[in-house]
Amino acid sequence: MMMDAGGCVEQGKNIITAAKHVNKRVRYANKTIKKNNRSSSSCKKMRREAVFPRVPEVLQQLFVSCREIFKGPGTVPPASDVNKLRSILDKMKAEDVGLGKNLHFFKARGAVKGTPRVTCTTIYQCDEFSLCIFFIPEAAVIPLHNHPGMTVFSKLLLGTMHIKSYDWIGSIRSIKKNDTTPSPQLRLARLKANSAYTAPCDTSVLYPTTGGNIHEFTAVTPCAVLDVMGPPYSKDEGRDCSYYKDFPYRDHEDGGTRGVSEEEGECYGWLQEIEAPEGAEMDRMEYFGPQIKQTTF
Template sequence: MTIEVRLADVSRSIKKKKCCRKASSKTKRFPSYAVSFPLQRLYMACLDVFKGAGTVPTSADVQKLCSILDGMRAEDVGLSKNLQFFKTTSIAEVTPKVVCTTIYQSENFSLCIFFLPANAVIPLHNHPGMTVFSKLLLGKVHIKAYDLVNDDDNSNNNSSSPSQSKLASLKADGVFTAPCDTSVLYPTSGGNIHAFTAITPCAILDVMGPPYSKKDGRDCSYYKEIPLDALPQERAVPTGEKSERCWWLEEIEAPKESEMEGIEYMGPPIVETRLL
């Protein structure tokens, strides 16, 4: 069974489009759904929290978004555990492909859902200059996350050539099961470089501010892990960092697993107005 078939009941009319397509400036209409109050509330909060490139939400704003996301359920974006996609299947995928749908996108932030079949991988990648909130809506996923070590040679997530290794500190390496708290990463902390491996079929809601933009210098880079003792120790592990949690990260070309299929969002609509 192909992933397109398993996702047939996520949207009645799946249309293959470029992943993370920019939303229309006009209000979308979805006759089969009423406005979802939690989703609308999230959108309204994002309008206030995200101020554009070069800014990071305050701790109070982070808590505000987390409190909304922590309370959100799969049903708030039109998903259900009863969807065929979230049921186990005896037919294995040779290369499970991740599917992405964009709920909303502007210059300041985007709301996206990623669907991962069991064993699918979103490879180790970064979020340059971005603050990202990830909410696991359904399923069980393994997350591994790193931050670049803050020294003179590792001050920029996106500054090295593909052949140059960067010293990084492991910040997360564990399994998360829905429902669970929202995870937050920042431009230079919180696990800005991370990877997902689906243990069961998963749905992850991502709030990214600002979104990826190649023209604005926020292109996605991919990495491979190299054990600390595998390369010459050119820089000592900084004070406060445990050597067993440090790895070299080497930038690589986008791997095959990074390819995603984009589908049209067919869940509850967002009303683009503050007058609610």
């Protein structure tokens, strides 16, 4: 399957910068179009500006604030710091990371078989936090997954996306289907979100154990999502990503011990940990948007 990498084409009077997926790899091509009424030095200046875009103030502000706020594994930012980061992200636009409002991400060339793949690009990553953008083609899914020990800010930059999220509230239990079928391990969770969101919208925040720590993204239209994760995933440090399948609460009611009504039951779900599904694998591409200034503190 061949797809445009976001159809990411920034077009000026004298330069076109294009990014394309070729055999699941990314190829960037710069093409300069010279006009007779432009001097050579002017063309060179415009080319430099297109290849090395100036960092937007809000993006630099986000980076500096993350350096100040995230203190590494085992820590959670206080409410004042969470509000500070959220207010910065609420102001961010697609253009702040080099994306135009009218870009069409991952336009398939020809028929696409199966679920389209998600692509991720990393703006910056260190031991304390990471800044990443996820490009999610229409109908693509980032499967239900958790964020152990992490505080995560998600800002929808472009498109409409359906989000389903849960928080744990119950202990693990086994459900016996019959004498020959192994009993799956299920755990009760509260449904925190199950709605579609359209950019521009407020930034969502989840915490190591609350706020919708286990969530799933489904693109209703092509989407771009900026994620700030502190700290980032690390298998070596015990922050590996786990995946889940959810079941309606009514399918395995809690033996009458919880005693919820049918309407209240819609607020719960049973989650079963599973192996990483096929849709969990992502393509990676190098970030060619505005470059942050890595200020030394």
